[in-house]
Amino acid sequence: MSGGVYGGDEVGAIIFDNGHQSLRVGYGGEDSPKAEIPTSLGVWEDATENSDSNHVGKKRYNIDVTAIQVRRKDMEIVSLMKDGMIEDWDMFERLAEYTYKQRLHALSEHHPILMTECPWNTRVKREKLLELMFEKFNVPAMYICKNAVLAAYANGRSTAMVVDSGATHTSAVPVHDGYVITQGIVKSPLGGDFITMQCRQFFEEKNIELVPACLVASKDVIREREAPRWTRKSGSQPTASWLSYMIRELLQDFQMNCLQVSDSPYDEDVANALPMKHFEFPTGYNDDYGSVRLMIPEALFDPSNVKGVGASILGVGPLVTTSVGMCDMDIRPSLYGSVVVTGGNSCLQGFSDRLNRDLATKTPPSMRLKIISANSSSERRYGAWIGGSILSSLGSFQQMWLSRQEYEESGKIILDKCA
Ligand SMILES: Nc1ncnc2c1ncn2[C@@H]1O[C@H](COP(=O)(O)OP(=O)(O)OP(=O)(O)O)[C@@H](O)[C@H]1O
Ligand SMILES: [Mg+2]
DSSP: OOTTOOOOTTSOOEEEEEOSSEEEEEETTSSSOSEEEESEEEEEEOOSOOOOTTEETTEEEEOSHHHHHSOOTTOEEEESEETTEEOOHHHHHHHHHHIIIIIIOOOGGGSOEEEEEOTTOOHHHHHHHHHIIIIISOOSEEEEEEHHHHHHHHTTOSSEEEEEEOSSOEEEEEEETTEEOGGGOEEESOSHHHHHHHHHHHHHHTTOOOOOGGGEEEEOOOOTTOOOOEEEOOSOOOOHHHHHHHHHHHHHHHHHHHOBOOSSSOOHHHHHHSOOEEEEOTTSOEEEEOTHHHHHHHHHHOGGGSTTOOTTOOOHHHHHHHHHHTSOGGGHHHHHTOEEEESGGGGSBTHHHHHHHHHHTTSOTTSOOOEEEOSSHHHHHTHHHHHHHHHHTOGGGGGGSEEHHHHHHHGGGGGGGOO
16 A cells, blocks of 8 residues: 555445435445345333443344334334434444444455445535544545435436435436536435325325234235224334334335326326226235326425425426526536436336426427436436446546545545545
């Protein structure tokens, strides 16, 4: 190693892509992440004293899909993220420890780490992350990169308008030559969680009891719309946050399997003519769903009819046109020419087609519009991770790593090297 530049590229870099739904993690150079772990943890207080590694004072954490399904009367499900950024550093540290040990079976001090961040991450949080990874996890080198930039790379672009629809928000982020144009970022709080909430309201209005599979001990096979006959698993009464989280998972299943974005603005007749889809709940209750399949996701593209959503909240099309409008005239054609669609919620069937249609009517005729969305839903869900995987294995990137030596010599100022 010379001049503080990290030269340890013989071992694989590890890529961490954090979101409100999950942390995607795996090795650079690979096609997809090794693991996807919820960024919501089970948190409870332990009265007994012991020196278990998951023990911080009296707080205990249940991490990953199976452990958070455990029902405890005092376990709350808490997200470690807020507004796209890491909020609870203690929980993040536990999650990272677990990830290295249980999911990657790797030592943090052996692998450089590339972490994604949302485009509006703050300096204070970046510094905190740098400090945590160098001082607690002893990583040999690190880099922090904007998730929108990485999603553009994953789609073969260094200039693009990146539309990311995740769990908690949808954003339009202009990227030019690998840099985010910060003043052009536009976002709305309508993402997958909002769709889940709409589904929940719909079923509650129909008096359909939502019971997660992990609470159902047995159920009878019944006819459509018949009252379900099922028995509840014995055990303690869970907390409200746990129940909400498990119901969210059940509704996400409905979202993925039944919902579809209408290819033109919602029309009752078109929606009624849509083929029905059958859905069975864990209690055995089942029904065919028709127009609601288009009606619920319509709010993403036209929030004007949704109760409780302010007029200032933009649909996906206007997010993009507003964002482009805030960028320099010279680069607008290249942004409209590369609209990259990414994020789990963009996997809703018909999402890209509708965006194409809404934008086509708004794009100036002189500009070519091109929507770029990966074919498979996993490539769309893992866009930022895949971009990180590609970037970390480029020869030209190796000089970009922030090495431990640089950190020790210069401190947090080295973060200026990360765009
Ligand atoms: N195949 C699918 N069809 C429809 N929705 C999907 C599909 N796969 C994932 N989703 C939805 O995508 C959302 C999660 O997206 P993603 O993994 O991009 O979120 P995140 O990056 O963790 O969260 P955020 O961007 O808010 O921080 C969830 O609401 C989930 O229901
Ligand atoms: Mg995201």
